[in-house]
Amino acid sequence: MRHHLMNIYRLGIKELWSLRRDPMMIFLIVWTFTAAIYMAATTMPETLHNAPIAIVDEDASALSARIASAFYPPRFTQPARLILNEVDPGLDAGRYTFVLDIPPNFQRDVLAGRSPRIQLNVDATRMSQAFSGNAYVQQIVMGEVNEFVQRYRGSTVPPVDLALRARFNPALEQSWFGGLMEVVNNVTMLSIILTGAALIREREHGTVEHLLVMPVTPTEIMFAKVWACGLVVLVAATLSLNLVIRGALHVPIEGSVLLFLAGTALHLFATTSMGIFMATLARSMPQFGLLLMLTLMPLQILSGSLTPRESMPELVQNLMLLAPTTHYTELSQAILYRGAGLDLVWKPFAYLLVIGAVLFSLSLARFRKAIGQMA
Template identity: 70%
Template sequence: MRVPLATRLAHIYRLGVKELWSLLRDPAMLVLIVYTFTVSIYVAATAMPESLHNAAIAIVDLDGSPLSARIASSFYPPHFRSPVLVSAAQADAGLDNGDYTFVLAIPPDYQRDTLAGRAPDIQLNVDATRMSQAFTGNGYIQQIVAAEVGDFARRHQAAAPPVDLALRMRFNPNLEQSWFGSLTEIINNVTMLSVILTGAALIREREHGTIEHLLVMPVTPVEIMLAKIWAMGLVVVLAALAAMLFIVQGALQVPVRGSVALFVLVAALHLFATTSMGIFLATLARSMPQFGMLMVLVLLPLQMLSGGTTPRESMPELVQYLMLAAPTTHFVAAGQAILYRGAGIDVIWPQMLAIAAIGAVLFAGSLRRFRNTIAQMA
């Protein structure tokens, strides 16, 4: 007997509502959802070590010239603390004691040699035990000194660099790390939480014995899967939207360049793929601990190699080609294009098409595995 479409949709709707009520009665999952889209995003945005802030710097000025004084005065908050003028002996002791992260030593006759076109060297000593500041601050100091020396040489009509490089940062002109960290965390958390919620929902039913109740009801495996997908996908979309509005744009004051509605649409496509993946992993695992181990093996490569943490161009070509089969690769590319660069659907439609195709394949594979699992339990 052929079941009418309206009846099938009613089954999917009621089963989805059942999933939502089950989630509301699971305090651990509720705490995980709230933490993932509030505290986790805020911490990821504000605790990134790449931005230089309040670095301690000392200067050994053996020249005592206007140029050396100009270099010393070019370091100021918030990137650096006010520079401390020290002797060479004090500089070594300060580095040993951890008082300074950087010590800039200006040699004697530095201004005279610069004006004569001899290109003298300046020594920069770095306390590399403070790794994040040492790596970033090294580049900051080189740029600052080069800019001051070049401007001084031009003012005195000395030999100056033939080309003056003017840098213009697009989309994040101040290189604020929180702008990148918060939005990337939302993109990663959408993937992680969708897999967790759908997989945990299926395993929870199996452990509580409610899956047997579903088998005696006039519902099909397709209806059961679609119910879990729309219910858990709705929870993740609403949580991500709330995080975007209240945490990213509200608490962190991060400007979102593109359409939030378009990002939600792409996220919904992506959730169709990742929730299907979560159901597939749940059919492979026999308990929650096994499901957790499978998630570690699957989620870490998806998040590390999808382009959110490291640009895909920096990866081996084989990895780049392999990751094209993962929905997260296309979701990260589309999400960054929308949120960072304000791209429209005319730009990201290839990524949307790829996500939809991969989602269809994952859904078909998960449905087949789910039917086999149910057949073994019947």
């Protein structure tokens, strides 16, 4: 046993030295866990922020002026004033997301008790702003009209006082979600890339043949790649949590970082095995890159890190229970956001252990077959 452990240790050190001599891979690791995370957190789209809006005021009344003055930053830009024949060119050029057309005699019809129509033109190619912004515009217009008709600014006392309590993110900061989820997604991506690239690099450089004549087994070779690449990602994720998430972004972490890193280690056991399996299928780095895109995007998009799993079709929810990213995302959100302990996240830990063992066994069988073909 001691002999096998020493072989695994020495082969792992060899992997670390090989990685050290690869400047592009070092750059990828540093970029992925620093600048990429910072940009993903700080560029998370707000619900509605500085949406460009223009107003066509065909009424030129006190009510239309009141409506126009109700749109202001930070939700909207300062409204531009257009004439009717400038609407379509402005929308076609992409200068405005919303154009509000207030018809002639609008104020007179409102005071007469009629139901005049006011037109809102929306550039629906800007999905995030168009989806939430049209509701804001309608709410603002109706609020101004109602206050104008009542002759005073105010609101009736609602029969129920709704007390809103935003837990785990009281200020609803977008960076709190974006930064942490980017770390989770990058752990998966980089662990697959490192292990797959390590195996393909050895095949391309011809060093696999050197391993075949050494007194080592395929199991030892694979264990060495798993622990070496997993250790690199684990250290990078730890530094990123402390330096980028806590330091640069000032995002509080509610739960135990050690518990999160333990879950990360189990997840890395599964994803590094997956990277080796994919590398045995690909014959070159370009093929591995194409296979990575086909695999990584569904793993991350359907894991629950971007949208809740409950909003997905039931078939997709059930299939994704076989993916390690689903359980890793669940335990990461529970620990980092809600401060959950092991008593609440032991199930995802258990699932990751089982999935990792299955993936390692499948990858080892495939790796042995690939090694045999090289021999």
